[in-house]
Amino acid sequence: MMTFLSDWLRGLILVIFLAVILDMILPNNAMQRYAKLVMGLLIILLMLSPILKLSGKSIYQMDFTLDSLLTGGQHKANLPTLEQINAQGEQLRQQNQGLTAEAWKAGITQNVKQIVEAQKPGLTVDRVEVTYTPNEQGQPQTLDALAVTVKTRLEAGSVQAVPDVAPVVIGKSTDSADSPSTLAQADRRHAETAAAIRTQIAAEYKLTASQIRVVWRDS
Amino acid sequence: MDIIQIAGLGLTATMLIVVIKGKSPQIAFLLTVLVGVFIFIFLLDKIQLVISLLERLSVQAGVEMIFLQTILKIIGIAYIAEFAAQVAKDTGEGSIASKIELAGKILILVLALPIVQRVVETVLNLLPN
Numbered sequence: 001m002m003t004f005l006s007d008w009l010r011g012l013i014l015v016i017f018l019a020v021i022l023d024m025i026l027p028n029n030a031m032q033r034y035a036k037l038v039m040g041l042l043i044i045l046l047m048l049s050p051i052l053k054l055s056g057k058s059i060y061q062m063d064f065t066l067d068s069l070l071t072g073g074q075h076k077a078n079l080p081t082l083e084q085i086n087a088q089g090e091q092l093r094q095q096n097q098g099l100t101a102e103a104w105k106a107g108i109t110q111n112v113k114q115i116v117e118a119q120k121p122g123l124t125v126d127r128v129e130v131t132y133t134p135n136e137q138g139q140p141q142t143l144d145a146l147a148v149t150v151k152t153r154l155e156a157g158s159v160q161a162v163p164d165v166a167p168v169v170i171g172k173s174t175d176s177a178d179s180p181s182t183l184a185q186a187d188r189r190h191a192e193t194a195a196a197i198r199t200q201i202a203a204e205y206k207l208t209a210s211q212i213r214v215v216w217r218d219s
Numbered sequence: 220m221d222i223i224q225i226a227g228l229g230l231t232a233t234m235l236i237v238v239i240k241g242k243s244p245q246i247a248f249l250l251t252v253l254v255g256v257f258i259f260i261f262l263l264d265k266i267q268l269v270i271s272l273l274e275r276l277s278v279q280a281g282v283e284m285i286f287l288q289t290i291l292k293i294i295g296i297a298y299i300a301e302f303a304a305q306v307a308k309d310t311g312e313g314s315i316a317s318k319i320e321l322a323g324k325i326l327i328l329v330l331a332l333p334i335v336q337r338v339v340e341t342v343l344n345l346l347p348n
Contacts, residue, residue, distance in 0.1 A: 011286075014277060018290050021273070025294060027301040034324050035293045038331040042286055045334055048341045055344055 004053070012046050019043065097139060104140050105130045108205075112148055115200055120193060124153040126217050143205055148197065151217040190216050221265075225258055252306055259302065289330055296326050 019039040026032050080088075105128075113125040129147040132140040194214035202209045232254040240247040270291060277287045300323025307316035 015286050018273065018277075018286065021269075022290055022294060025269075026297055030320060031297040031300065031323055031327065034327040035297060038289065038293055038327060038334065041331055041334045041338055042289065045338050045341070046286075048338065051345060052341055 004050075008046075008050060011049070012043070015039075015043055015046050097137065101132075101134075101140055104132075108143075108146070111204070112146065112201060115204060116148070116150060116197055117153075119196065119200055122153055123150050123193070125149070126151050143207065145211045145213070146201060146205070146207070147213040147215060148201070149215045149217050150194075150197065221261065225261055228254060228257060248310055251309055255302065255306065289334070292330055293327055296323050296330075299323070300326075 019042075022035060022039060023032075026035055108130050109125075109128040112128050116123055116125050126149040128149070130143070131145040131147075133142045133144055135141040194216070195209075197214050198209045198212045201207070201212050232250060236247045236250055239250065273287060273291075300319055304316040304319045304323075307313075307319060
């Protein structure tokens with residue numbers, strides 16, 4: 001409180017002192033009245049400064065330039081600083097990069113799905129993982145690897161028929177290694193299909209077959 | 220000693236002008252303007268001293284420069300307008316002199332506009348809505 005009061009008084013005394021000096025050095029003409037008016041206004045403003053302080057504004061932070069008056073009293077305090085604008089720009093740029101990469105990935109996923117479904121109508125692509133090298137702007141530059149997860153297509157609403165019960169043969173079984181051989185056969189079929197898909201996608205994206213991984217998912 | 224120099228310059232110029240005026244009033248007028256400008260330049264040093272003193276004082280008192288800037292601008296406008304108006308009056312162009320004075324007055328009032336706005340805003344804040 002005391003510091004505020006002494007600051008206020010000091011400012012007031014100095015401005016009055018300046019006003020007296022100004023009065024002395026002004027040329028003796030009609031100009032004097034106008035200069036006195038301005039000085040009087042300044043002193044009134046300084047006397048009112050405690051009230052300004054109550055509404056949270058300091059008289060020393062006010063903008064007394066004519067430009068701010070002409071632009072309708074938009075004070076500089078309401079405008080964002082350069083750092084804030086830069087930070088916002090950076091944030092927007094990062095968002096933009098993220099969106100670009102996402103759109104690029106979505107495009108590749110869609111394309112792979114079309115290729116696989118055109119080649120093997122019984123299959124569908126569950127998901128595609130895209131690995132890429134970003135350039136210095138964070139945009140995708142080169143495609144590194146693709147991991148395609150495929151599964152057997154299920155027609156909507158179709159019910160898989162329960163296979164007929166195989167005739168039960170009592171006695172010595174002729175093919176004892178029944179299930180392992182069926183499994184091995186299925187594996188081989190899967191592997192062949194995967195190789196075909198790999199070749200197709202590798203040709204499409206100009207990758208080597210080793211960069212593409214095909215994963216089967218049980219439906 | 221500066222005042223002796225200035226007074227000497229002024230008196231010498233006055234005598235010269237009195238002598239010349241009868242033969243060629245144009246040269247006399249040019250001499251008047253020249254001496255006026257010289258005296259002004261002499262004073263610039265001293266004005267600089269006064270301004271730096273005022274600035275130092277205001278910094279010591281912790282008062283920001285807005286008041287000082289406004290006051291110095293007023294002084295500058297007043298002196299320049301006065302000087303030009305006097306020169307114009309010397310040549311008998313009283314109407315141009317009064318126009319220059321008018322411009323000086325208006326520029327000083329323009330300086331006051333933002334201050335008037337603040338004062339009015341503050342007083343209006345005082346009143347209950």
